[in-house]
Amino acid sequence: MLQHKHSGLLLRTACTILFLASGCTPATDSPDRQDDTTGASSGALAISGVSFKTVLGNRYVGAQNNGGGAVLATATSAQAWEKFTLDDINGGSLESGDSVFIIAGTGQYFQAANGGGSSLNAASSNRLGWETFRIVKQNGSGVIANGDVVGLQTVTTGHWVSAENGGGGTVFAYGAALGPWEQLTISGLPSSQPPPQTGKRVVGYLPNWYGSYASWVGRVDFDKLTHVNLAFALGDANGHLELAPSSDLATFVNAAHARGVKVFPSLCGGGGDSRITPFYQPDKVDAFVDHIIDFVVSHNMDGIDVDVEAPDRMGAAYDTFIAKLIAKARPRGLPVTAAVSQWMQYGMSDTTLRSFDFITIMSYDNAGTWTGPGEHSSYAQAETALAFYKNKGVSPDKIVLGVPFYGYCWGNCGGGKSSAYVLYKDILAKYPNASSSDWLSVDGAQYSYNGLATMRAKTALAKQHGGIMIWELAGDLSTSSEQSLLRAINGSLQ
Template structure:
């Protein structure tokens, strides 16, 4: 049941800023050079097992965790991904292989001093065995004081059971990719403000999840449709190639194609929305941001700090 408390904004002091960095940037050293001062949680994407449920050693992860912890940032390993290995379906289907996988994942948190696990299984991976998988994973992580979070897409909403969702400490809503290169016949904005509103209304309203547990996903990239534009492009590259693009949400080139993304005003508006209707924001992904005065992360940080005053 909703109460008057559900209408109140989440305290800015506890507001999450969750950012993703790619696993290969841990290996090449770019991740450890990142300024962690404007995020609260860092997810490393994606750390996946082999077909037997075993994980290989990830060079540089221990050092990254130490650096992040020095800035009071929690670090989670994100498993799965939009292109998750197909064998996940087999690993979580069989009871014995699922138990082995869950044990291996839990061991990761000890091996690298991680603060938790982020489950990013999407589409057909969210099947009849998904609930048992996250229930068993939480059963091992909770006694260790570790977090269990997830990245979800509203397009797959009916596949997530209430019991499965209840296992997560917080939920990152992937409020983007409404369209993209896989839908060339549907050009347009892939992450409109209206999508953010609808997503938060669905998960916080229809599904009854406390707003404190929701993080609104924000894209630091754009998609191109038509002639003369790349299929995808980092925000930093967009504003470098097209001066003035930082204040807009789309750029149309002379060849006729258009790039759609979220500029500074939209990211600011979405952060304000999240401060009212969620417990945080989530960013995919941090290294796509501009490092200068047009930084999207700086815009988020400024809005959160203003809310604390």
């Protein structure tokens, strides 16, 4: 809930099982090997020979003629028609909440016609919304193992795969809940699933209000980053994204790709919700998702970051928006991520939270210009935030810890201000020794920020999870300086 100025507005920032046929190839050659776990990514988990048996009637789910026809639940044993290849596009271990395609022996995908509400078939050649499911454990969260009871939920309408009467006939996608007809026992998984990959992300946000992105090419140290999120992409009157001129974006994206760094547009930003939330309402969401995909593909970007920070304007419409966005992005090899924070978490379902390829936690702004003096981003706050999201069932390797390259001032902040948002580099410009602490009380002012020691400690904590996120890259000194926070992060990750 960081506040900063952008065009006169105060913005708060930083702001299933897919069942596939066969092997995957990485969309890009990147230093990060764990986040882009889509159907087109080397991180995806492909498992062959998986079967589902109805709990109520003990009948195996089968693809008639091994694909090309209806899905049935009639077999009393698992033969060829009842075995499928799964590709967990979220990567790492197969976990509750992961998104999936299901593919039969003929290479045809399971499809819920109209996204759910009618019969299920195994006759599709597409990898889109109607073919995308979530796999959900009946009890608990985390890794799915042989013998677990699961349900398969359509991502577009939320219907559950249902074997009428618990088995013995045709399978539908019209269940309203994970009830007896929808409960399936999974088998055929490997006895030991692959562990999450260990490469750590370093995600840096770069706002568009500090000059052109082309001007940052020589200032951003791409060698110390895995991702750059360009902030913020907002909708015009018709829901088309606006971020920066195309030539400006092309210069930056090409430079990042040359150093193996991925570039995502970040949608919205705190306070920018009036330019985003109207477009993911039911009557506009499909066109808006198409606009987002078109923007990313046309600008040669690598994924989509969603930073909607308006929990009262999220809810079911947001959940549907994310499901539709993921359904169209992942088949194209585009990960979907989100900036999240505990204060806004009631705005999305836990299923949606777990569906992102990874999340970045905005663990800062515990104090600010809207409060009195206080620590705005302590180490203890980071520990609490990480625990909160692990308790939500998010795999640790998908949790990226956010850290601030800025601070707050209270008191004599200059320019007649009694409180202010201040970049780390500007604090050091006034007080050259400030990097050795997190708190200054000087010249009638008090400053809260993260110095080098805390940044190194938080990086060590982030190494136990999915990496570290920075709001904002413009706040740092050049990495040639020993006081650079990005340099400290890079050193602590080695």
